[in-house]
């Protein structure tokens with residue numbers, strides 16, 4: 001249960017002048033997270049740094065619902081992380097199944113193709129989660145080495161049914177590889193219980209940490225596959241295999257080296273993870289769900305439609321809305337920004353510029369939702385709709 005709420009984490013929530021960025025990332029870090037970024041980078045062999053890095057790794061394992069996963073925190077973007085997973089675990093020439101619900105599924109596909117991994121990517125209706133019945137059928141007749149999916153696709157606001165998808169992947173001996181970059185810190189994750197094989201995360205979204213790191217949690221099965229590899233990965237620096245013994249050494253308090261860690265970013269992430277666990281895994285997800293529900297009710301009252309058609313498939317921390325009829329995206333978002341709230345435009349290519357987004361993850365509060373709804377209401381009014 002909650003022992004440390006967001007408001008007790010030192011946020012200044014009453015500043016009416018600074019624009020409020022309701023973006024998917026980077027989200028607003030707590031002051032104690034920001035403080036970790038201002039010091040000189042810690043020496044790599046400093047025992048205090050190694051100890052804190054070890055705590056960071058163990059907190060990550062706890063947050064994704066695992067006691068046994070191999071974890072790693074490495075420099076890079078989320079996309080670097082996706083590519084690491086592909087080059088490390090997927091054998092060129094053996095097909096994978098990509099369950100795409102937007103641009104991030106499409107990116108899985110592009111990365112696989114670059115590394116000569118054939119892709120089968122069935123289409124699902126716009127705004128719907130991957131259909132388990134179709135996936136089961138495909139998995140049962142193909143010889144796929146893996147099922148790749150975004151837990152939450154931030155271009156559509158759709159959440160995939162991970163427990164079900166992981167079950168289907170296991171049934172056909174395919175690895176279940178998950179891009180959780182816009183989900184970690186905002187969604188339930190049970191790596192062990194659901195049987196996920198790799199869960200990719202990153203600090204700058206639901207964890208409200210700094211950009212620049214990719215986080216990984218790997219099942220025992222995934223680690224075994226790494227060990228059994230009979231091909232050479234098409235990238236040296238993105239290979240996850242050499243990182244795992246380094247991370248294990250770090251957790252034992254020993255120095256290990258493959259590439260230099262981004263020291264300050266690790267310290268800041270460790271603090272963001274500490275805050276997340278202090279709030280409580282359940283409480284943190286519950287806060288995101290309650291704020292999402294308030295936002296969605298308010299948007300419905302304003303007549304704004306959401307892209308994710310099924311309430312049960314709507315992500316906790318990202319909402320994708322359809323631009324109101326008769327309005328231009330730019331003009332509408334400009335009007336909302338004039339009210340002091342920055343909302344990102346759409347990234348769902350199938351709908352061109354007909355969507356806009358609201359990020360409500362990380363340290364998001366009730367006051368943020370109130371301000372967002374007021375700005376959207378005013379934006380609708382000033383761009384020509386009388387609500």
Ligand SMILES: *Cc1c(COP(=O)(O)O)cnc(C)c1O
Nearest residue numbers: 077078079104152153154181182
């Ligand atoms: C933000 C995001 C990423 C990673 O983005 P980078 O810009 O490469 O850090 C990956 N997947 C999803 C679903 C995201 O929302």
